Amino acid sequence: MSTESLAAALARAGSPVELLRNLAFPPSTFPVRPEFTNWRSEQRSWLETCALLDQSHHMTDLFIEGPDALRLLSDLAVNTFANFGVGRAKQFVAVAPDGHLIGDAILFHLEEELFDLVGHPMVIDWVTFHVERGGYDAKVERDDNSIVRRSGPPRFYRYELQGPTAPALMEAVLGTTVPEVRFFSMTEFTVAGRRVHGLRHGMAGQPGFELFGPWEDGEAVLDALLRAGEDHGLVRVGSKAYSTANLGSGWVPAPLPAVFGDDPLLAEYRDWLPVTSVGSLGGSLDSPDIADYYLTPYDVGYGKTVKFDHDFVGREALERLAEAAPPRTKVTLVWDAEDVTAAVGSLYRPGPGAKYIEMPKARYATHHEDVVLKDGQRVGISLDCGYLANEREMVSLATVDTALAEPGTEVVVVWGERPVSAKPAVEDHVQVEIRATVAPCPYDARDTYRSR
Structure with missing residues (x-):
């Protein structure tokens, strides 16, 4: 690959957190008309x-074809492939050897030996890497999204x-x-x-x-x-x-891929992967340990997707996690209207004020992770955030200590970075605390959504 590898960029930056917090990469964008009405x-x-x-x-499409295409996908996904015949689709979830998320995408079984994996590049890259390593009678054809497609x-x-x-x-x-x-x-x-x-x-x-x-x-x-x-x-x-549709439906679109561990497979992957494929890290979570930013399938509601009826990368780690009750649970956080109004209002007074809150989607990096507090102690991570006109509320998807996942529980989201990173979308600002209330996830249809 022609661009700098992730391994080389890490050697230059000194640490994964230092590298990702200062990358000049924006959040994922949608290259279609911003509004048809409003x-x-x-x-x-x-x-x-x-x-x-x-x-x-x-989205990026990865077409996977060949006699070993199904075996390849089964080796990399936590999902079962029993009864996954032609004409079916599923959410494909991949994890690292330590059980933390690489990413997810939608997998379509188009023909007997032909699949289409559709999603963000994180999991697309992971599958492509394993095809190029060899060992599978399969080939891939990549159709990048319209932002990066060459022609x-x-x-x-x-x-x-x-x-x-x-x-x-x-x-x-x-x-x-x-x-x-x-x-x-x-x-x-x-x-x-x-x-x-x-x-x-x-x-x-x-x-x-x-x-x-x-x-x-x-x-x-x-x-x-x-x-x-x-x-x-x-x-x-x-x-x-x-860009906000996922907030009501409860889908976390861009978890940080857990590719920085010591496993030899991940070291090989970092040598192969361009640094441009990783994306920037934003939010108030400021731990120097990149592992504190990782998520497991259980953290974001994919526990029912994990099936141990086949061998896959990360199986042993997930089996250990499954033996105990999940420590964190995915929830919706409804941000306090007065605190949000005060943060926005600070832009109209002598500054610096709060970090600018973009409408309707407030995420300003590829991977967004804000600290969630209870009585001053960190109890979770607030992820994607934005405004829902149907509810007239600012909300975020979050994963919090399971003991605090009961709807109605009051917590605090820390908004803004300290220290302020070098990302172009980050201006001089002060951190603010925004009260929030735990609500069900998914939120838009908390009474009617299909049980998962």
Whole structure:
């Protein structure tokens, strides 16, 4: 690879924390139109009518093909692959040898020996590395997101329909009853004369579909959806609103990949991985030990995903973790309105004031980790944060000591960095404490969301 390796960058910086806190890398961005109307109304659409979200440009696709493709994926994922036949999809979760998260993505089983892994680069890189190391009769083809793709359009278009009117809209566009499809299973539709793959999906407790197919068919399919949507309240959602969709659904989009351990496999990986693939670290957590920033599958609600019916990287470590009750639990934190207002208001008084809170998504680094306190003691990590117009609240996803995960528990989120890092998005500011209340996760549909 032409760019500096992670290993070389670490040798220059001296420590993982020093390197990542000062990398000039922004949070993941969505290279689509920011707003079609306004992000507040667009946020409301997936709960009130139907949202159309264009997923064609912001994720990376890794196509994995060959006789050993399934064995490769099984060797790297905590998931079971029993009964994972063609036409199924699942959340693919990978961990390091010590059991901490590398990342997650959505895995589509397209053909007998062909899979499509779709997500952020963290887990895509991990799978690619293992293919290139050898030992598998498989090959990969990578289709980067539209921010870094060298030329040309994506291989697939992807449109997501989510909301109460999504089933009726699909019936209108198909001209027939929508076939019964199990959650996270695929079927095929014909839209505007084009063959379309459809994944039965759900977001914020509402029904929906992810539709995808060859890029050259995308415009015709989109036009058909927009025409049918005129009678069903269809709202096109831009990148600002879409970036917050995970907050209500409870998905942590960018956990810090745990690639800095002493295992020889990780040392080899750091030599292979470009430093540009890791991303920056932001937030008030300021431990010098990079392990304090790591998360396990149990920390972020993936415990039910872990299955010990196969061998995989990190299995022994997760077996030890599974023997005891998980020490931390994923929750939603609802930030105190008065404290948030005071932090924003400090920008209008002589400074320095609080760290700027971007709307609607407040994350300002690739990986965001703020300290959560109870009675002055650190009890967890606040992760992704932003504003939900449906609730008129600032919230964050967090993992906290299990004893404090009961809804209604009061904690404190520390907002802002100390010392102030060199990231371009970080201005001179002071840390502030923002009171928060523990709430269920997922939050948007805390009474109706599909039990996981």
